[in-house]
Amino acid sequence: MSAFAETENHFAGSNKLFMSVWIWLLLLTGFEVFLGYIQLNVVMMLVILMGASIIKAALIVAYFMHLRFERLNLVLTIVPAVVICICLLLIFFPDSFRARQLRYTGPTPASEGR
Amino acid sequence: MAAEADVLVDDWGGGVHPYRVGHRKLGMWLFIMSDSLTFSALLITYAYVRSSNVWPTPFKFYPSIVFSSVMTLVLLSSSLTMVMAVSASAHGQKSKARTWIILTALLGATFIILHSIEWNHLMSEGLRPFQLLQEWIERWPGSTPLFGATFFGITGMHMFHVLTGCIYLFVVAARVKNLKHEDIEISGLYWHFVDLVWMFVFPMIYLLSIDPKK
Numbered sequence: 090m091s092a093f094a095e096t097e098n099h100f101a102g103s104n105k106l107f108m109s110v111w112i113w114l115l116l117l118t119g120f121e122v123f124l125g126y127i128q129l130n131v132v133m134m135l136v137i138l139m140g141a142s143i144i145k146a147a148l149i150v151a152y153f154m155h156l157r158f159e160r161l162n163l164v165l166t167i168v169p170a171v172v173i174c175i176c177l178l179l180i181f182f183p184d185s186f187r188a189r190q191l192r193y194t195g196p197t198p199a200s201e202g203r
Numbered sequence: 204m205a206a207e208a209d210v211l212v213d214d215w216g217g218g219v220h221p222y223r224v225g226h227r228k229l230g231m232w233l234f235i236m237s238d239s240l241t242f243s244a245l246l247i248t249y250a251y252v253r254s255s256n257v258w259p260t261p262f263k264f265y266p267s268i269v270f271s272s273v274m275t276l277v278l279l280s281s282s283l284t285m286v287m288a289v290s291a292s293a294h295g296q297k298s299k300a301r302t303w304i305i306l307t308a309l310l311g312a313t314f315i316i317l318h319s320i321e322w323n324h325l326m327s328e329g330l331r332p333f334q335l336l337q338e339w340i341e342r343w344p345g346s347t348p349l350f351g352a353t354f355f356g357i358t359g360m361h362m363f364h365v366l367t368g369c370i371y372l373f374v375v376a377a378r379v380k381n382l383k384h385e386d387i388e389i390s391g392l393y394w395h396f397v398d399l400v401w402m403f404v405f406p407m408i409y410l411l412s413i414d415p416k417k
Contacts, residue, residue: 100294104290107286114402118276118405128415134410142406145399149395149402154399155289160223174243185252186254
């Protein structure tokens with residue numbers, strides 16, 4: 090137990106580091122809001138926003154949630170499993186393009202008496 | 204004991220504490236894993252419904268987006284105060300940690316209040332989980348009423364997590380003297396996770412639904 094007790098209060102990272110991570114998160118959020126303001130097309134927006142959000146999520150997990158300072162063992166247990174499961178969830182997504190084709194695109198139903 | 208210490212030096216050694224975290228912290232990580240899948244499923248379902256339908260994009264840059272950006276700022280700042288709490292607790296300054304934790308919970312409460320104002324605003328305009336505003340139906344003909352369902356469903360689920368987090372943090376703040384450092388760190392893990400989820404909810408729900416007409 091002694092080895093565990095010694096490291097129990099291990100705490101890496103200074104307040105300065107956390108401040109700079111926080112500032113980075115704010116900058117990325119500001120960038121995202123700016124993109125919303127200038128209005129790109131929706132696919133472009135989605136790709137850039139998701140990219141920025143993944144960077145933000147990585148910063149939060151690595152520094153705020155302290156995962157960067159944990160054992161590699163723990164990181165490899167948590168991260169790949171979640172990433173793979175989320176990618177598997179995305180399998181259903183392309184079906185939405187098929188579902189889109191099924192939508193009625195003519196005049197509004199009321200005017201057609203449908 | 205000495206043998207065990209040697210085993211623990213090596214990352215792949217395993218031993219009694221293969222992850223070098225307590226069982227509660229490991230439990231919180233496992234909960235976060237499952238909860239992140241819950242939110243992923245919600246957001247991917249939202250993406251599916253949105254991509255297969257006409258979708259209204261009703262949020263005006265001002266006030267809606269500016270308002271939700273302030274909410275994001277509040278939540279991000281609460282994460283910073285939580286880090287400060289964990290840092291103070293690591294250095295054994297329990298009462299300082301308590302102040303930071305209470306500040307974090309208050310910022311969380313601010314987030315809930317701001318979000319309630321936003322909900323109240325949309326509901327007073329006539330948005331319901333399965334019903335759009337008449338004005339939106341005219342502007343986006345054939346648009347799906349599921350807009351309300353995904354909006355209230357996802358943000359409501361997130362707000363529920365913030366609320367639970369606030370209660371959790373107040374309990375931790377009240378008992379801070381009896382808790383070990385790791386217990387405070389665990390409450391921090393939960394709080395940062397709630398913040399992390401918002402980093403996906405905010406762009407997907409708000410920033411992708413900005414009204415093109417300024």
